[in-house]
Amino acid sequence: MNKAEIKNPHWIYPGDVIMLDYVNGKPRLKIGKSVGSTGNGRLQPKVYSEAVQQIVPSIPPNAIEPFLSQPLVIEPGAHDNIARIIASQEDRVFMGSGDTAYVTGIPDTSVVNWNIFRPGKALKDPDTGEVLGHEAFFLGNARLLEPGEPASVKITIAKQEIGRGDRLLPTPLAEIVAYVPHRPEQDVSGKIIAIYGGANEGGTSSVITINRGTHDAFEVGHVVALYRNRLSIGYDEKGKRVSTPIPEERYALAFIFRVFDRVSYALVVQSEKSVMIGDSLRNP
Template identity: 45%
Template structure:
């Protein structure tokens, strides 16, 4: 008689990250949860934890596991274990993710593993430069003419490019130089925005070359620049808090608006040189106003600063040397330019 096949249970009992405070569970947390397609690490963490960035602690994960967590797939079950007196998560692998054989074990492709955050929200920011050094686009080939002397181009139109020779890339992205990104504290120019306009494909190499515009999200004109298209990376880092104290500011928001909300992309004035890395979670703070106390009585008015208020969280998903992009994951009020981001 064949014995029943049991699912493989993985217990991550490796070296834990130090915890300053006890991990707080959600009031109505599940005892177990079956992962489904469309889930994210952030969303699952939020089902169990009041502070989702403490996900590595409840798994007892080490640094390498934080950076390469390709181990949770649709169909897997996550079980909350309280037997030790403190919360710990265990992973019960789905029978569909392993082939049970004495000799062969087949793991699912990493591309099927659930991502850290919704990729649809950040996809364009993974494959496009968007932050460039001064003058960097000047080296790129540019549009010198349009079919039938069109002034404005869009998807379905053809154009002529300064020079792309045989052997060059077929697929390109179209950009226009944008505004300077300036640190509000030091006044240092941290980089320049590159405004993404659309995609193009080479139909004839040479000087000039011919392109067909395959996608446009803004008007495209003579002088706009081409950058070779590159495949975007998948964001798989586990949400976690920086090990060092980070104190930064929001210097820009996608679309150039003054206020944004949950699900929006913001640019931070801190980057790799400051210790930021993909997967870091930072808290949003609004500066407290200065008010005059005593102006309604006979005493001289005294200026009092109200406390800074924490109101949300951002997830860092792309890091440059001096800047980084983050997705607003939680927000109790509109996110404004120059608001603070800090280690939670």
């Protein structure tokens, strides 16, 4: 309807003023003259740029996507109440993709898809010694073939070897997490209690476990700063061991991407030195 006024829509440029009016009751578009334009009412394409101060680096999706749907923390005492592999096809010691496993704790077909994991070490609060949960190492996925005692499942994906005693949890529904990095609105604090994968030290892109969760007002998207408190160990003139406190040093930023009741997982997005278990964290 506007070919007479705008002969080619590819010739509409940034800066043009497009006017909509009515002629004889019919809508009509036309290009008007913009401020500072040339005589033909058209600005030429230009590139506009401005400096952007990026305080928090962008989050690489592939660094945290595997953690968003996999079981990571099992509440204390919950291991005995979930499904468990009790036998394997042809009495194999370990199983992989395509193998059949026999599981106790799946009486019906209400859940078809399952995550397989292996209970890991206890996660303890370094200040109180309380067990906050048990880390769970993701092993793969399984699909229910036949319920019962035992039920039979087919292993569809095996990230590691799967064997007797490994546990199963229902696969959670896919969830789109809108993780927007932001400062905590109130004062928060905590400590690093583990580095995922069993490492003693980490760095940028490492996943760390924190002894705080939703119970302590932590939420997905919080950005926290990591601090190191350490002692300098030496000896005096008499050979006596002396510990000298070193001033606290901020050295990294971490982004919290998954939160449980008493435990959270964070990705180290920026670090000037090695991340170590026992380091503290709080508002940036």
